[in-house]
Amino acid sequence: MDVSIRQARALVAVVRLGSLTRAAQALGVSQPTLTVQLRGLEEALGLTLLDRGVRGSLPTAEGQRLAEAFGRLVGDFDLLVGEAREVAAQRAGLVRLAALPSVGTTVLPEALARLRAASPGIRVLIRDAVAHRIGALVKAGEVELAIGTDMGPEPELRTELLLRDRMVAVLPGGHALAGGSIPPERLAREPLILTDPQSSVRVLVERCLSMRGLPVSPAYEVTYMSTAIGLVRAGLGVAILPSSAVDAALAPAVVAASVDAPELEREVLLIRRAGRSLSPPARALAEALRLAARGGG
Structure with a gap:
C-alpha cells in the first residue's frame, strides 16, 4: 500500500498539536476520517506510530521520527505547489x-x-x-x-x-548626404561601417548592394551597433543600421537618413x-x- 500526502499530513498534525481533535480541526476533516488515515499509514508502513490511551494519542519513537521527517517533506511539497501556482498565474x-x-x-x-x-x-x-x-x-x-x-x-x-524594421544610414552631423533619401549607389562610395557578416543587417545590406552590382567592401566591420555609431561619431564613415536600434542612440554629432532601397527592411x-x-x-x-x-x- 502506498503512503499518501494526506496520511503524512495527518501524522504531522497529530504529533505537533498533541490531539486527534485539534489535528482534525486544523486539517478540516472529521476525527473518524483522521483516524482512518492514521491507521492506513501504520498498515502501509507496518509500524505503530501512535500509542492510543486514556491520555490521548502519543507518538512512538518511530512515530516522532517520521513526523519530523514528514514535516520537512510536507513543507517542501507545499512550497513547490505554491510556486507552481504562482507560475501558472503568471506571477x-x-x-x-x-x-x-x-x-x-x-x-x-x-x-x-x-x-x-x-x-x-x-x-x-x-x-x-x-x-x-x-x-x-x-x-x-x-x-x-x-x-x-x-x-x-x-x-x-x-x-x-x-515588427518591420527599416535600415537607415547613420552619418556624422553635417555630412553632405544628410537631409534626404540616399541612393545605394551613392552610399556605396562612402567608407561603410557594417555589422558582422553573420548578422541579419549585414545580410540585407549585402543583398541590396549585390542586386545593383555594387561591391561590398566595408571600411570597418563591427559586432556591436554602439561601436558602429561611435565610429560614425568620430567621422570614420557611414553605418547602415536598423532604425529601431539607432533612434535611442543618436547624439547631436550623428544623424540618420533614409536609404532609397525598399528591400532594406527586415x-x-x-x-x-x-x-x-x-x-x-x-x-x-x-x-x-x-x-x-x-x-x-
Whole structure:
C-alpha cells in the first residue's frame, strides 16, 4: 500500500498539536476520517506510530521520527505547489530569452518594463545573439523564446511577426548626404561601417548592394551597433543600421537618413520551438513583447 500526502499530513498534525481533535480541526476533516488515515499509514508502513490511551494519542519513537521527517517533506511539497501556482498565474517564474542586439535598446526594454509592472515575480535571462545563432539556441532548448529574423525554412521553429524594421544610414552631423533619401549607389562610395557578416543587417545590406552590382567592401566591420555609431561619431564613415536600434542612440554629432532601397527592411520575429507549449511566464513575456511592438497600451 502506498503512503499518501494526506496520511503524512495527518501524522504531522497529530504529533505537533498533541490531539486527534485539534489535528482534525486544523486539517478540516472529521476525527473518524483522521483516524482512518492514521491507521492506513501504520498498515502501509507496518509500524505503530501512535500509542492510543486514556491520555490521548502519543507518538512512538518511530512515530516522532517520521513526523519530523514528514514535516520537512510536507513543507517542501507545499512550497513547490505554491510556486507552481504562482507560475501558472503568471506571477512568478523564469524565462530564458535570446534577442538580436538591435532590439535591446527599444522594443525589449519597453516589454520588460510592462512585464515587471504586471508580473514583478517573473525573471528574464537575456542572451544577445546574432541572427544565425538565434534559431540554434531555441532548437537546443537553451532559450524558450527568441527575437530574431527569418534565416530560411526551419520546421522545428514556430515564428510570428513582431515588427518591420527599416535600415537607415547613420552619418556624422553635417555630412553632405544628410537631409534626404540616399541612393545605394551613392552610399556605396562612402567608407561603410557594417555589422558582422553573420548578422541579419549585414545580410540585407549585402543583398541590396549585390542586386545593383555594387561591391561590398566595408571600411570597418563591427559586432556591436554602439561601436558602429561611435565610429560614425568620430567621422570614420557611414553605418547602415536598423532604425529601431539607432533612434535611442543618436547624439547631436550623428544623424540618420533614409536609404532609397525598399528591400532594406527586415521582419523581426518572435521565435519558439514548434510543437512545444510555452510556460506561463514565457506567455506573459510574449504578450508584453507584442504590446511593446505595437506600441499598445
